[in-house]
Amino acid sequence: MLSSGAMGEYLKACIALFVLIDPIGAIPVYLSLTPSYSPAEHRRTVQRIALATTTILLGALAIGGPVLALLGVSIPAFRVAGGLLILLMALGMMRAIPGGARQTSEEASAAAEKPDIAVVPMATPLLAGPGAIGAMIVYGHIRASVMNYLVLAAIAALVGGGTWLALRMAAPIGTRLGKTGINVLTRMMGLLLAALAVEMAANGLRELFPTLGSLPR
Numbered sequence: 001m002l003s004s005g006a007m008g009e010y011l012k013a014c015i016a017l018f019v020l021i022d023p024i025g026a027i028p029v030y031l032s033l034t035p036s037y038s039p040a041e042h043r044r045t046v047q048r049i050a051l052a053t054t055t056i057l058l059g060a061l062a063i064g065g066p067v068l069a070l071l072g073v074s075i076p077a078f079r080v081a082g083g084l085l086i087l088l089m090a091l092g093m094m095r096a097i098p099g100g101a102r103q104t105s106e107e108a109s110a111a112a113e114k115p116d117i118a119v120v121p122m123a124t125p126l127l128a129g130p131g132a133i134g135a136m137i138v139y140g141h142i143r144a145s146v147m148n149y150l151v152l153a154a155i156a157a158l159v160g161g162g163t164w165l166a167l168r169m170a171a172p173i174g175t176r177l178g179k180t181g182i183n184v185l186t187r188m189m190g191l192l193l194a195a196l197a198v199e200m201a202a203n204g205l206r207e208l209f210p211t212l213g214s215l216p217r
Contacts, residue, residue, distance in 0.1 A: 010151055019189045022189060023127065024185055027174050029122075030170050043168075045122075046170075054163075058156050060133040065140055065141065075204075083198065085130055093190025139152055
């Protein structure tokens with residue numbers, strides 16, 4: 001059984017990953033890349049996007065830690081770097097613009113010419129980009145146990161399912177919310193993500209410099 005503290009951490013991880021993936025904010029991009037798709041093509045593409053996004057998150061969970069160990073990068077240092085990267089993405093979301101950390105203008109231009117957009121650029125870098133991959137690696141070290149990996153794998157699958165649902169309903173969501181509604185929602189999610197990013201970086205700094213935790217508040 002998971003303790004209430006662990007449940008809170010996993011709930012925070014689930015929220016953070018879903019906000020980082022931000023499938024609602026990706027709806028305008030998806031619709032702009034698939035204007036001539038038939039309903040069957042939309043279904044196949046959305047399934048592939050969701051599957052690829054989940055696979056990328058699971059891959060980061062499985063090999064992220066060993067790669068960092070091979071490079072000699074500590075988890076606290078990665079927490080700080082990941083927090084700063086996520087903060088940059090959150091600032092872009094609060095301005096309702098796609099951040100350069102997620103997709104550059106050159107990548108966006110190249111995407112318009114691709115016949116298959118499911119894996120690149122939709123699954124990566126637009127959805128499961130550096131921020132989501134970094135967060136998955138960090139959350140993989142919440143605690144060293146098989147249960148931790150199983151719960152995070154389930155969270156990755158849940159986020160993938162949410163991505164599938166959002167993009168499956170892309171047309172009605174885009175019509176109902178409109179550009180303004182999606183921007184407002186993106187700004188709200190960006191604010192939440194900024195708070196999570198600051199907390200991630202602060203935890204990393206406290207691990208790197210333990211004396212910071214003893215400073216008077």
